[in-house]
Amino acid sequence: MIVHSSPYLCLFYPVTAGLQGTALGSDEEEIVLIVFVLIDPDSNKVVNVLQYVVKPRTADINENILSEQCLSEAKLTEAAVKAAEPLETVLAKFESYVRTFVQSGDRPRGMIFVTDGQLPLRQCLHPEACSKNIQLSEFYESFYDLRKEFSSFYHAAEEMHSIRAMVEYLGMLPNPDLEPIEFQAEDVRNMLNLVLRLIADGHKFNQLEVITVRLEPGICSKNEEVDSNCVVRARGLPWQSSDQDIAKFFRGLNVAKGGVALCLSPQGRRNGEALVRFVNQEHRDMAMKRHKHHINNRYIEVYKASGDDFVNVAGGSNNEAQAFLSKGGQVIIRMRGLPYDCTARQVLEFFDSGNNPCSVLDGEEGVLFVKKPDGRATGDAFVLFAQEDDATAALGKHRELIGTRYIELFRSTTAEVQQVLNRSMDPKTYEQQQPLIAQIPQVPLLPQHIITSGTRKDCIRLRGLLYEALVEHILEFLGEHAKNIVFQGVHMVYNAQVCVHHQIWISYH
Numbered sequence: 001m002i003v004h005s006s007p008y009l010c011l012f013y014p015v016t017a018g019l020q021g022t023a024l025g026s027d028e029e030e031i032v033l034i035v036f037v038l039i040d041p042d043s044n045k046v047v048n049v050l051q052y053v054v055k056p057r058t059a060d061i062n063e064n065i066l067s068e069q070c071l072s073e074a075k076l077t078e079a080a081v082k083a084a085e086p087l088e089t090v091l092a093k094f095e096s097y098v099r100t101f102v103q104s105g106d107r108p109r110g111m112i113f114v115t116d117g118q119l120p121l122r123q124c125l126h127p128e129a130c131s132k133n134i135q136l137s138e139f140y141e142s143f144y145d146l147r148k149e150f151s152s153f154y155h156a157a158e159e160m161h162s163i164r165a166m167v168e169y170l171g172m173l174p175n176p177d178l179e180p181i182e183f184q185a186e187d188v189r190n191m192l193n194l195v196l197r198l199i200a201d202g203h204k205f206n207q208l209e210v211i212t213v214r215l216e217p218g219i220c221s222k223n224e225e226v227d228s229n230c231v232v233r234a235r236g237l238p239w240q241s242s243d244q245d246i247a248k249f250f251r252g253l254n255v256a257k258g259g260v261a262l263c264l265s266p267q268g269r270r271n272g273e274a275l276v277r278f279v280n281q282e283h284r285d286m287a288m289k290r291h292k293h294h295i296n297n298r299y300i301e302v303y304k305a306s307g308d309d310f311v312n313v314a315g316g317s318n319n320e321a322q323a324f325l326s327k328g329g330q331v332i333i334r335m336r337g338l339p340y341d342c343t344a345r346q347v348l349e350f351f352d353s354g355n356n357p358c359s360v361l362d363g364e365e366g367v368l369f370v371k372k373p374d375g376r377a378t379g380d381a382f383v384l385f386a387q388e389d390d391a392t393a394a395l396g397k398h399r400e401l402i403g404t405r406y407i408e409l410f411r412s413t414t415a416e417v418q419q420v421l422n423r424s425m426d427p428k429t430y431e432q433q434q435p436l437i438a439q440i441p442q443v444p445l446l447p448q449h450i451i452t453s454g455t456r457k458d459c460i461r462l463r464g465l466l467y468e469a470l471v472e473h474i475l476e477f478l479g480e481h482a483k484n485i486v487f488q489g490v491h492m493v494y495n496a497q498v499c500v501h502h503q504i505w506i507s508y509h
Helices: 068-073 078-082 087-102 119-131 146-154 163-170 186-200 243-249 281-288 307-314 319-325 344-351 390-395 414-424 427-431 434-439 471-484
Strands: 008-016 031-040 045-055 111-115 142-145 208-210 231-235 255-264 270-278 293-295 298-304 331-336 367-371 377-385 408-412 459-463 485-494 500-508
Touching (some): 008 119, 031 119, 045 087, 087 119, 111 146, 119 281, 142 146, 146 163, 231 281, 243 270, 243 293, 255 414, 270 281, 281 298, 319 367, 319 414, 344 377, 377 390, 390 408, 471 485
Antiparallel strands (some): 031 045, 142 208, 231 298, 293 298, 331 377, 459 500
């Protein structure tokens, strides 16, 4: 009879250069110590203890970058500090150990982490690894929460907020068998003692926590009820951020399917805000602790939001959008600046041409043009692709031409598709700018020959602009030449309806 051994349990205990305990990871400080303790649950014995001092990237390790709280938590000697290695090196060493010892041999066994609560992996390791572009192995995507396992088995009426609380609850005494092991973090000894006690008392670890590392697509209906305890609003996002970028900011926390809704301005442009829906309140509460964490050099504000807020942005009732999104594409690309007579066939040829072609999902059915209520084109379209790898190839065609017009491409979301389609079919959308006429000085439009008269040769004229073009788009288009424009030298030409009249004058030094 073949006996199947249980997976090894591995205690995972990180210490950062900042706050510890219930605030672990909330200050974005880097990990400076990681302790791994491998346990065989079948024999209830310690197999190995691995302790690594980690060298942060943000400061020279010889400087006193470790807070007093961290130094008291991790009893680091000067020699240990000097021997510290970068996080990626430490993780690679431990992975090599796991591959060699745990998953090799005639009867390889798996390994599952045990952590003191949710924070060590969700709020500490995953966000830091993501910000440093460190690819974590798959065994970091699941774990047992010692606090939940303890409360479930011992039917603890009170919630366990710390290792010390669990030790005191059981009235546990020091374990003499563990005394020979030298731990750089004293809490690890108590944590190990608790796990050994749980196993000895007959507990089987079974409440597996899973960390979702990729945002899955999903569709939200206008009639869907969304729990307000699961939603946050993120502000200050880079305008080019995609839903996947925002999910990366919250890496370690599980975002619901289709749970990132980019907010659009009245003109249909992204305004640097997004509503994010998590799988439960526990993850929403952890997301709130990322208030003023960073995407590159920008700090992001995180606030509570309501379920209605999310539905108002992400929810859709447009049947055409619902049918388009239900095809199941992993990637949605938004196209802007299309010729008004552009066809789906031209869009397919656009993506299928060049050195790095990519195929649109379901051919012409994978192209959705945005139209006004009267059926006229707006110059926007959404395109579906089957695989995540297609995104890079598709976005690589940003600013390539269809006919004589260069096309802007952006990574999009199901929520953005529904927002844009909902607004495009609302007649009020195209009446918004009408009140602006009263706010603009009523000056007569100058005849063309007066505008172009004179002998100075310091202006250029741009024609064929998008109606929604702004000054910043002109500057971006001109690139390095924009630095020679005189102060207030960009002059937009408007028609009687206060719309950009397809042309612009630019004055140079």
